[in-house]
Amino acid sequence: MDSHMVRERHAIRLEDTDGSFTCYADETVLKAMERAPGFGFAVTGGRRISVGCRQGGCGVCRVQVLSGAYRTGPMSRAHVTAEEEAEGYALACRLYPQGDLTLRPARKPPPQKTTSQTTTTDPKA
Amino acid sequence: MAITGVLRPGFIQIRVLEKQAALTHYVDRLGLDKVSEEADGRIYLKAWDEFDRHSVILRPTDTAGMDVMGFKVSSDADLDVFEKRITDWGLKVDHVPEGEQPGVGRRIGFVLPSGHRIELYAAIELSETHPPIENPHVWPQEPRGMRATRFDHALLYGPDIEKNLAFFQEALDFSLAEKIDTPDGVLAIWLTCSNKAHDIAFVRHAEPGKFHHAAFFLDTWMDIGHAADIMARYDISIDVGPTRHGITRGQTIYFFDPSGNRNEVFAGGYTYYPDNPTRTWGPEELGRGIFYYERRLNDAFLSVVT
Numbered sequence: 001m002d003s004h005m006v007r008e009r010h011a012i013r014l015e016d017t018d019g020s021f022t023c024y025a026d027e028t029v030l031k032a033m034e035r036a037p038g039f040g041f042a043v044t045g046g047r048r049i050s051v052g053c054r055q056g057g058c059g060v061c062r063v064q065v066l067s068g069a070y071r072t073g074p075m076s077r078a079h080v081t082a083e084e085e086a087e088g089y090a091l092a093c094r095l096y097p098q099g100d101l102t103l104r105p106a107r108k109p110p111p112q113k114t115t116s117q118t119t120t121t122d123p124k125a
Numbered sequence: 126m127a128i129t130g131v132l133r134p135g136f137i138q139i140r141v142l143e144k145q146a147a148l149t150h151y152v153d154r155l156g157l158d159k160v161s162e163e164a165d166g167r168i169y170l171k172a173w174d175e176f177d178r179h180s181v182i183l184r185p186t187d188t189a190g191m192d193v194m195g196f197k198v199s200s201d202a203d204l205d206v207f208e209k210r211i212t213d214w215g216l217k218v219d220h221v222p223e224g225e226q227p228g229v230g231r232r233i234g235f236v237l238p239s240g241h242r243i244e245l246y247a248a249i250e251l252s253e254t255h256p257p258i259e260n261p262h263v264w265p266q267e268p269r270g271m272r273a274t275r276f277d278h279a280l281l282y283g284p285d286i287e288k289n290l291a292f293f294q295e296a297l298d299f300s301l302a303e304k305i306d307t308p309d310g311v312l313a314i315w316l317t318c319s320n321k322a323h324d325i326a327f328v329r330h331a332e333p334g335k336f337h338h339a340a341f342f343l344d345t346w347m348d349i350g351h352a353a354d355i356m357a358r359y360d361i362s363i364d365v366g367p368t369r370h371g372i373t374r375g376q377t378i379y380f381f382d383p384s385g386n387r388n389e390v391f392a393g394g395y396t397y398y399p400d401n402p403t404r405t406w407g408p409e410e411l412g413r414g415i416f417y418y419e420r421r422l423n424d425a426f427l428s429v430v431t
Binding site for chain 1 (some may be wrong): 142143187188189190273332362364381382383384385386387410424428429430431
């Protein structure tokens with residue numbers, strides 16, 4: 001049998017939508033979504049997981065896992081704190097399914113404040 | 126010597142999530158050389174065509190983004206001159222002692238109105254693997270990977286970029302090569318202290334201190350194609366390109382390092398002189414200004430930063 005046929009795969013669904021897309025256990029949910037019909041939108045009811053850096057740094061693909069087993073890769077703590085991680089928040093680009101998943105897009109709104117702050121950026125902090 | 130004062134971008138310190146993945150990306154793929162790894166965890170890198178000891182510093186931690194960008198000035202006395210000018214302009218200046226980075230002399234540092242830390246320094250050791258000086262071959266050893274020749278410039282996102290513009294012009298003698306004007310004010314500025322179309326650029330953004338990209342210079346449009354081949358071969362996350370910027374006229378690919386920090390490979394771009402007029406873009410044409418062939422922004426340009 002073709003090894004492609006026996007790769008472990010899981011169904012990824014967004015909350016309140018009927019469709020799902022397939023994600024292999026060794027790839028990220030975001031990568032599977034980008035490959036799905038209509039770049040994923042065709043099966044997610046047009047709901048959106050935004051695609052950014054795909055590397056755990058920018059935070060735009062943040063989701064909350066509502067059900068299902070998974071593991072994650074390294075994610076910037078600026079976007080998913082340890083506490084949020086324990087509550088099921090993750091970046092879809094660092095999310096590997098170990099079962100079928102139901103997700104809620106959870107991108108943080110950009111800050112509205114437009115005045116600068118006094119930043120202390122210790123280069124070694 | 127016609128270029129005085131602030132000479133050019135000298136170094137950038139970038140936060141990375143995973144050391145080994147970052148090294149594979151910056152050394153094997155982009156083509157930088159590893160110079161040293163120090164006890165505090167920071168890793169020092171340089172491009173093959175740079176004379177100075179290092180130009181890129183990777184700091185492993187649990188967030189991505191930029192810690193600091195450093196500019197080299199032409200003499201130690203310039204540091205005192207700029208300290209006074211910066212303080213008189215209204216920014217607080219701090220001091221980083223010689224040796225805080227290996228091989229680098231004393232630095233002065235300050236935080237821009239946009240929230241970014243900038244440092245100036247005059248002294249840095251000559252690299253042990255510097256480009257040939259006597260009867261020089263074209264390179265010391267054949268370049269690797271994408272064959273990046275130098276750390277070229279950075280684009281940073283933050284508020285109050287009009288104040289940044291005034292600061293760079295009034296305190297550091299930079300020139301404004303290009304800008305995007307909108308009914309809401311200036312959206313973006315491209316500043317130069319040299320013959321390059323830009324040495325640092327800023328886009329208006331609500332959150333201070335954000336990092337859009339660090340750019341690495343390649344020699345030709347063909348090298349941009351070769352870089353694209355490497356990105357495809359090694360499944361590197363691409364943002365946009367290969368394409369061209371209307372602004373600066375450079376040829377480009379935006380892509381991401383394994384921590385989500387955007388990199389650019391950049392070739393071409395016009396030669397700038399300080400008597401050139403500022404090229405100005407309106408909001409209706411800014412898509413063409415940023416991505417000349419697509420003629421529109423992508424989703425990520427204004428929203429994906431670290």
